[in-house]
Amino acid sequence: MEYFQTKVINHYQVGKGIFVMELVANGSRCRAGQFFMLKTADASRPLMRPISIYQATDNSVSFMYRISGQGTEELSHLKNNDTIFILGPLGNGFPCEKVSGRIALIGGGIGIAPLWFTAETLLKNTENEVDVYLGYRDELFALDHFVILDTDFFIATEYGDEGYHGLITDLFEPDHYDAVFACGPEPMMKAVFTMCKEVRTPLWISAERRMACGVGACLGCAFPTLNGVKRVCKDGPVFADKELCWES
Ligand SMILES: Cc1cc2nc3c(=O)[nH]c(=O)nc-3n(C[C@H](O)[C@H](O)[C@H](O)COP(=O)(O)OP(=O)(O)OC[C@H]3O[C@@H](n4cnc5c(N)ncnc54)[C@H](O)[C@@H]3O)c2cc1C
Numbered sequence: 394m395e396y397f398q399t400k401v402i403n404h405y406q407v408g409k410g411i412f413v414m415e416l417v418a419n420g421s422r423c424r425a426g427q428f429f430m431l432k433t434a435d436a437s438r439p440l441m442r443p444i445s446i447y448q449a450t451d452n453s454v455s456f457m458y459r460i461s462g463q464g465t466e467e468l469s470h471l472k473n474n475d476t477i478f479i480l481g482p483l484g485n486g487f488p489c490e491k492v493s494g495r496i497a498l499i500g501g502g503i504g505i506a507p508l509w510f511t512a513e514t515l516l517k518n519t520e521n522e523v524d525v526y527l528g529y530r531d532e533l534f535a536l537d538h539f540v541i542l543d544t545d546f547f548i549a550t551e552y553g554d555e556g557y558h559g560l561i562t563d564l565f566e567p568d569h570y571d572a573v574f575a576c577g578p579e580p581m582m583k584a585v586f587t588m589c590k591e592v593r594t595p596l597w598i599s600a601e602r603r604m605a606c607g608v609g610a611c612l613g614c615a616f617p618t619l620n621g622v623k624r625v626c627k628d629g630p631v632f633a634d635k636e637l638c639w640e641s
């Protein structure tokens with residue numbers, strides 16, 4: 394993990410209030426499901442914001458984010474060659490090397506962000522077969538990025554016209570898979586948890602909490618588990634089904 398100043402090399406809008414920002418960084422040490430803390434160079438705004446790794450190469454790391462408040466709004470104004478401060482990679486990431494076979498990745502809303510890099514990582518094992526489930530509220534975004542992956546796709550829009558009309562979990566059949574990774578709104582992940590538990594399909598979810606330090610020091614991102622209170626930034630953001638104290 395490193396804190397450093399770097400530059401924006403590409404920044405563009407992919408949907409309503411949703412952007413992809415590519416930064417100069419060595420992405421070779423990044424794991425799928427990890428995140429960075431990001432902050433603009435404006436010294437009057439000290440708080441960094443956690444954003445998942447969307448794509449990573451030897452020379453760059455990209456992030457896909459939705460404007461949800463002041464911090465992400467400020468990020469959206471950055472232009473190519475602007476300076477940005479980043480801390481990472483942080484967190485544990487999805488256990489891609491521990492799973493094999495047929496794997497489902499389920500994302501809801503901006504929770505689809507870590508799934509591109511996760512699918513790419515899983516597909517490095519040529520014996521893996523990966524199905525990607527993308528659940529949107531209304532408008533689709535970043536689908537053109539996802540379709541270049543050699544995976545099958547399931548698309549649902551809750552209020553839109555494209556794909557299946559309803560919840561992405563309506564399309565999901567947990568008994569078809571050897572492992573499942575999910576990221577998105579907590580109600581979606583809880584539904585996936587219940588479905589997987591019924592048929593004993595192993596599941597890992599990426600939890601989301603507000604963060605201050607991002608490195609395990611402030612306990613601001615407390616997440617209750619069956620093994621006690623964990624820190625999403627340091628012990629997560631990925632947690633196994635066995636740790637979750639969610640009702641099923
Ligand atoms: C590990 C991790 C990875 C993330 N990855 C992404 C990503 O890839 N793309 C992306 O767009 N967002 C991601 N987020 C969420 C993102 O960090 C928040 O949207 C962002 O910090 C909001 O900052 P803001 O200043 O724009 O909004 P704020 O003004 O701080 O908040 C705006 C609204 O969002 C709510 N909010 C803020 N942070 C969170 C949070 N962590 N969980 C739930 N609600 C929150 C606030 O209560 C408020 O209603 C991630 C969060 C975590 C913890």
Ligand code: FES
Nearest residue numbers: 607609611612626
């Ligand atoms: S954000 Fe400080 S401990 Fe996680």
